[in-house]
Amino acid sequence: MDHTRQHDVEQDTIRHPLGGRSGGLEDDAEAWKKRHEEKVENETSDNVRESVLYWQEEDTISTRLEDIKQTLTDIMGLGESFDVVLREMRFGGRKVGIFFLNGFANSLLLAEVLDRLSYVTPKDVSSNTLQSYFESYIPHVQVEMEDKMSAVINKVLTGVSAFFIEGERKAILIDTRQYPVRGPEEPTIERVVRGSRDGFTETxxxxxxxxxxxxxxxxxxxxxxxxxxxxxxxxxxxxxxxxxxxxxxxxxxxxxxxxxxxxxxxxxxxxxxxxxxxxxxxxxxxxxxxxxxxxxxxxxxxxxxxxxxxxxxxxxxxxTFFDLCQHAEENRQSPFMGSYLRWIRFGGIFASLFLLPLWMLMVISPDLKPPILDFIGPQKAAKLPLILQFLIIEFGVDLMRMAAVHTPTPLASAMGLIAAILIGDVAVQTGLFVNEVVLYMSIAAIGMFATPSYELGLANRLIRLVLIVLVAAFKVKGFVIGVTAILALLTVHRSYNSSYMWPFIPFNARGMLSILIRKSVLEEERRPSFNKPRDSTRMPEHQGGT
Structure with a gap:
């Protein structure tokens, strides 16, 4: 007997003591079942390859379809998981097992492949079945052969279909993937007035x-x-x-x-x-x-x-910090209007960070106010301290933001009316809050939502909260210490060994001008230097705009 075939028979005897034998005793079957259950309980494999080695001792593909089926049962839950399928058929006089996940497989593509194989006769594949299938009888572009069982399983888990042929130690892999996918739609966070409407999907x-x-x-x-x-x-x-x-x-x-x-x-x-x-x-x-x-x-x-x-x-x-402050809409308008929109956005971001702490500082320390700003400050006292008013409104805005995420779209407008009119107005009328606190908090919240990067908006909101607490506790010293700490934090903050505050720190005049003013496309002759591009020139110098 061939050595390879003898090894397969021995492996089959170990894993299936009664397989293919008549007159087996019932207690032998029970003993094998008990040993198999113990082996299932004791498995602690970290990956597919370890699992394959645990169940069949070597990472190869057996020549017997029954062995392959048992391996897939032990590892993949074949017969237990309804989406794991092994379709057994016969083509060209040879047994073939088609292994796939029915949630990922393109049934039309598989049907075309099977239809072509149904015409294969034993005479057509008499010499080399695997090579004949691979080269001549599978009408598909993305086809490959694999001799490792772990690699086959990993590929099938991504949506590929595998063909096991009785007597062959390799499997044929066909890319029949068809993932559930939605169409490209415009992102809700990065909407533009003019420009493309396609956005990334989950595929x-x-x-x-x-x-x-x-x-x-x-x-x-x-x-x-x-x-x-x-x-x-x-x-x-x-x-x-x-x-x-x-x-x-x-x-x-x-x-x-x-x-x-x-x-x-x-x-x-x-x-x-x-x-x-x-x-x-x-x-x-x-x-x-x-x-x-x-x-x-x-x-x-x-x-x-x-x-x-x-x-x-x-x-x-x-x-960089300034990258996170830019939006696609600025580049969809003329350079002048793009610069205007960028400055408006910078103003909103600045307001979201410093408007509330500065107002509170001037209220607590009136001597800091210049005469032109004498109108700033609450005209009448409220029942709650200023710091408590700020904290309640800060947490209230966050609560409304979270509620808006979970609120069905038809009810979102109603929730906004309730929050703006009922809660805010009633709180002011009852004397719990000061009018100006609600006003400035609303401006700061608008600035936070105008920040293009959602993550940056949340970070600025947290920093604003820290500044408010520092101002309430230490007044001018608290504000100075807080702002200094923020600048130090942003300065030492690095994004993959690149300065987070570039081009402000370290200062780069050309880069800072590009941040402050949206240049036309022909004036952007060089790429930003902070990420060290190998080719820093966008266009030949003589083609630059004037």
């Missing part, structure tokens, strides 16, 4: 295609890695090879590969935490975007982008 292939459509550059590279020993989530590293800094790309790639975790079911946010490990720093180290045009423009600047499967948001790094 990785859709997202990278939306960017590739805008960047037909052969230097655009997509590298796919998997994170999480259980979720095995696809993470795609994107960059333009001749623009992006190689050290930056290597650093980010290494950080992704070093992540050892069960999984990242919450996708990009968990990946960010695993990579940055920033813990209690409230300011974001990456920029999130759901717009493919924004991502394409950042790739052209030399940034690195991370796509995470199942997430409609894309991570852009490195980033």
């Amino acid at each position: 990785l292939m859709t997202n990278i295609s939306l960017v590739r459509r805008r960047l037909r550059d052969p230097g655009l590279k997509y590298e796919v890695m998997q994170v999480g020993r259980r979720t095995r989530t696809d993470v795609c590293l994107a960059y333009i090879d001749d623009i992006a800094d190689k050290k930056l790309v290597d650093s980010i790639r290494a950080k992704v590969k070093q992540i050892k975790i069960d999984g990242i079911p919450l996708a990009d946010k968990q990946l960010e935490e695993a990579m940055t490990n920033k813990k209690w720093n409230p300011y974001p180290l990456v920029r999130y975007s759901e717009r493919p045009d924004v991502v394409a423009s950042h790739l052209l600047e030399g940034r690195v982008v991370l796509f995470v499967d199942t997430s409609p948001s894309v991570m852009i790094l490195p980033t």
Whole structure:
């Protein structure tokens, strides 16, 4: 008997003591069942390969379809999980097992493949069945062969279909994936008046295609890695090879590969935490975007982008504080109007941070007010101290923000009316709050919501709360200490070895001018220097605008 065949028979005897034998005793079956249950209970595999080695001692594909079926039963729950399917058929006189997940498999594509194979006769594949199927009888573009059982299982878990052929030690893998997907829609956070209306979805292939459509550059590279020993989530590293800094790309790639975790079911946010490990720093180290045009423009600047499967948001790094303050709408208008909109947005962000602490400081210390601002201050006292009023309204705004997320859309307007008219007006009428506290808090909240980056808006809101408490406790000293601490925090804060406050710290005149004034596209001759692009020139010097 052939040595390989003898090994298979021995393995089958160990795993199936009564398989293929007549007259087996019932107590032997019970003993095998008990040993099998104990083996199931004792399994502590960390990944698919370890599980395969645990059940069949070597990471190979058996030549017997029954052995393969038993392995898939032990590892994948074949027969228990309704979406795990092994369809047994016969083509060309050989038994074939088609292994797939019915939630991911494209049934029409599979039907075409099976229809073609149904015409195969034993004569057609008499010499080499596997090679004949692979080269001639499977009408599909993305087909490959695999000889490792763990690799086959991992591919099937991503949606690929596997063909096991009796007597062969390799499987044929066919890409028949069809994920549940919604159409590209405009992101709710990054809406623009003019511009494209497509946005990222939860499907990785859709997202990278939306960017590739805008960047037909052969230097655009997509590298796919998997994170999480259980979720095995696809993470795609994107960059333009001749623009992006190689050290930056290597650093980010290494950080992704070093992540050892069960999984990242919450996708990009968990990946960010695993990579940055920033813990209690409230300011974001990456920029999130759901717009493919924004991502394409950042790739052209030399940034690195991370796509995470199942997430409609894309991570852009490195980033700066001023990057997070910019919005796509500014670049959809003329340079003059874009600059105007940018200054209005900067004003709103400044108000969200400092308006309330400054007003409270002038109320507590009236001698600080210049004569022109004598009108500032409550005209009448309220029943609650100012600091308590601020804290109640701060927490109230956060409560309304959270309630708005969970409120059905038809009821959102009604909830806003209740919050604005009933709660706010009644609180002022009863003397609990001062009119000006509600007014300035509303302006600060509008500035927070006008911040393009949702994460930056939340961080600014927390810093504002800290400043209010410091002003209430230490007056002028508290405000100075708080502002100094914030600037120090932002200065030492680094996004992948890039200054978070660039171009303000370290100061870069050209970069600061680009932040303050939205230049026309022909005037942006050079890429931002803080992310060290390999090719810093956007266009030949003689083509620049005047």
